[in-house]
Amino acid sequence: MSLLQKIKNDIVESHVWKSIFRHGYEDTPRNRVMMVTANVFLHLHPAKVRRHAVRMRFTWCMGGLTFLMFLITAVTGVYLMFYYRPVAEYAFADMKYLETDMPFGMLMRNMHRWAAHAMIVFVWLHMFRVFLTGSYKPPREFNWIVGVLLLVLTLLLSFTGYLLPWDQLAIWAVTVGSNMARATPLLGYEGPFAEFVGANPVYDARAFLFGGGEIGPHTLLRFYILHCIFIPLVASILMAVHFWRIRRDGFSGPSL
Amino acid sequence: MAEAARARKLPLDDKIHTWPHLVRMEFLVALFATVALTLWAMMVDAPLEEPANPTRTPNPSKAPWYFLGLQEMLVYFDPWHAGVVLPTLIIVGLMIIPYIDINPKGSGYYCFKDRKYEILTFFLGFHILWIVTIIIGTFFRGPGWNLFWPWQHWDPHKVVALTNVDLPYLLGFRDYWVSAIVGLLVVAAYFVFGIAAFYFWVLRVKGREFLERWGMVRFTLTAVIFIFMLSLPAKMFLRLVFNVKYILVTPWINI
Numbered sequence: 401m402s403l404l405q406k407i408k409n410d411i412v413e414s415h416v417w418k419s420i421f422r423h424g425y426e427d428t429p430r431n432r433v434m435m436v437t438a439n440v441f442l443h444l445h446p447a448k449v450r451r452h453a454v455r456m457r458f459t460w461c462m463g464g465l466t467f468l469m470f471l472i473t474a475v476t477g478v479y480l481m482f483y484y485r486p487v488a489e490y491a492f493a494d495m496k497y498l499e500t501d502m503p504f505g506m507l508m509r510n511m512h513r514w515a516a517h518a519m520i521v522f523v524w525l526h527m528f529r530v531f532l533t534g535s536y537k538p539p540r541e542f543n544w545i546v547g548v549l550l551l552v553l554t555l556l557l558s559f560t561g562y563l564l565p566w567d568q569l570a571i572w573a574v575t576v577g578s579n580m581a582r583a584t585p586l587l588g589y590e591g592p593f594a595e596f597v598g599a600n601p602v603y604d605a606r607a608f609l610f611g612g613g614e615i616g617p618h619t620l621l622r623f624y625i626l627h628c629i630f631i632p633l634v635a636s637i638l639m640a641v642h643f644w645r646i647r648r649d650g651f652s653g654p655s656l
Numbered sequence: 657m658a659e660a661a662r663a664r665k666l667p668l669d670d671k672i673h674t675w676p677h678l679v680r681m682e683f684l685v686a687l688f689a690t691v692a693l694t695l696w697a698m699m700v701d702a703p704l705e706e707p708a709n710p711t712r713t714p715n716p717s718k719a720p721w722y723f724l725g726l727q728e729m730l731v732y733f734d735p736w737h738a739g740v741v742l743p744t745l746i747i748v749g750l751m752i753i754p755y756i757d758i759n760p761k762g763s764g765y766y767c768f769k770d771r772k773y774e775i776l777t778f779f780l781g782f783h784i785l786w787i788v789t790i791i792i793g794t795f796f797r798g799p800g801w802n803l804f805w806p807w808q809h810w811d812p813h814k815v816v817a818l819t820n821v822d823l824p825y826l827l828g829f830r831d832y833w834v835s836a837i838v839g840l841l842v843v844a845a846y847f848v849f850g851i852a853a854f855y856f857w858v859l860r861v862k863g864r865e866f867l868e869r870w871g872m873v874r875f876t877l878t879a880v881i882f883i884f885m886l887s888l889p890a891k892m893f894l895r896l897v898f899n900v901k902y903i904l905v906t907p908w909i910n911i
Contacts, residue, residue, distance in 0.1 A: 435675035448671040492707045510697035537763040541754035568705040577719040580739025592909040653764040
């Protein structure tokens with residue numbers, strides 16, 4: 401036995417190694433299954449999948465890519481959070497600082513923004529693909545509903561993030577996008593029948609969203625918390641349900 | 657199909673190991689997508705304009721691109737309808753798809769022939785109405801939300817004649833309350849005739865047996881959502897061809 405082989409054996413046979421890795425790496429059917437079932441991340445998958453679930457022609461990879469974009473925005477988002485303060489006096493200056501002075505700041509910001517846009521495109525294409533293959537049909541009806549909720553959350557994630565740079569593009573796009581809330585029937589002060597409920601500019605659906613009658617510092621903080629904590633948390637829970645359901649119901653495909 | 661597979665001596669189980677087949681695929685796609693995104697992010701900078709200024713409204717003020725379909729609908733409907741009711745109906749309409757579609761065919765494979773009407777409806781809603789309005793809102797709308805060609809200069813002083821009139825006025829009604837009643841009748845007639853036409857159309861292409869299997873609830877939900885969806889192109893047509901502003905005018909709501 402060569403020295404190298406002996407060192408390798410000593411490591412793989414050690415107490416520490418065996419406590420972490422439960423199985424060998426030789427290409428045996430048992431190890432192939434263990435690779436998935438003994439790994440918390442890969443355990444999202446079943447140990448075996450139907451043949452066409454692997455084909456890109458069938459899946460377009462869109463669900464997976466949407467999830468990847470979510471992960472990328474989460475990682476780059478944490479990096480951006482280190483340098484950004486959701487306070488009206490600082491927010492824009494922090495953007496400039498982040499873009500010009502922080503190592504990889506501009507790259508992280510760009511990746512965050514483009515991944516967010518790509519996530520929207522991918523989630524639409526994913527819905528289109530799932531529709532085309534009829535994958536919402538029994539027993540997967542409920543998972544389609546979870547998917548629609550995730551689609552809405554994706555749009556809201558992107559929309560709340562749109563405000564954070566605190567530049568002209570941000571506040572006016574969010575103003576235009578949120579003005580609809582002002583017109584909610586009964587609940588918005590410009591909406592039909594608002595006078596019967598008593599909605600007014602500082603006490604209606606949009607004011608609830610903005611944290612005040614007009615877009616301002618309070619809105620920035622509110623959108624920041626929605627963007628960084630609340631919506632990602634809800635989306636993560638729904639994603640867990642979404643993936644779990646795929647695993648339980650099996651990957652859709654033609655009957656054998 | 658199981659019998660056919662048995663006859664051809666194919667395995668009844670077409671499963672393969674997730675590791676390495678699926679994991680390998682996911683890894684490669686993730687790697688490729690991450691590299692592509694990184695290269696894109698190195699070449700194209702995210703926009704950052706001047707600091708926020710609540711006293712200076714840009715013209716045009718556009719929502720983020722994925723909401724421009726909704727903003728484009730504001731041209732044709734009031735905000736409470738285009739911004740609240742229709743988006744809610746879009747979300748609800750999407751959610752009920754698995755429950756109103758009882759066609760057992762076309763599950764798990766691509767096929768147009770087995771589910772022609774389902775796919776055409778999705779195509780109309782998603783590709784035509786949603787994507788096209790986003791494209792119009794993004795590339796064809798300039799100052800004052802007026803129409804401009806993408807290569808045209810955005811003239812903020814472009815003169816657009818305000819020739820739109822309400823439908824009852826166009827029909828010759830001048831009295832306020834008579835107009836309101838006429839408008840209400842037109843809207844009600846749109847839904848009654850729309851749903852009736854939908855009923856007879858389903859009866860013709862699918863037959864009575866299908867309608868019975870489909871059930872009253874599924875039919876009504878589908879008909880209402882479908883007629884609501886068609887109200888957008890219907891209103892667009894009335895606006896663009898006859899310059900109709902509103903169909904129904906009341907002190908509370910306008911449609």
